[in-house]
Amino acid sequence: MPEATHGVLVTCDVPVKQFLLKLDNDRAPDRFIVAKLDETHLFIHAWAVDMIKDQLERLFAENQYESLT
Template sequence: MPKAVHGVLITCDPSIKSIIVDINNTRNDIIVEDIDDTHLLIKESMVDMLKRLLDQKLSETQNDQADESSGSDSDKQARPAKKEFWAKKRKGA
């Protein structure tokens, strides 16, 4: 017998959706249905928790970007940017 779940329709950018999907992959209890590139159906009981986790992820990303931009030139040369690292990793794989 089908089970009804209260849900909330979320509309967001594909980049934010990918972060939400990553959060769901670690917890597996947030997304009811992945509708398309910009829409998700989220369990109603998880909306507040998802907002907190998403804010945390976004602030971590902003802090990482601020750290990279505030480093000295010698520090920037010592460690490659993340994009460069992943590009090199893909070429080598």
């Protein structure tokens, strides 16, 4: 019998997908990835969207170049 899951389709580049896979792996009991569809698409639980946005904002802030002058 087919099962339906409420979720969100995420389209991203490969580095962001790898970050999300690691983040999902680190949250072992509360994984948010439902399915890995291809190199640039993931299907995730809807409850994880805000958490993922926060984690990505933090990652991008840490990796942003700031001139010393």
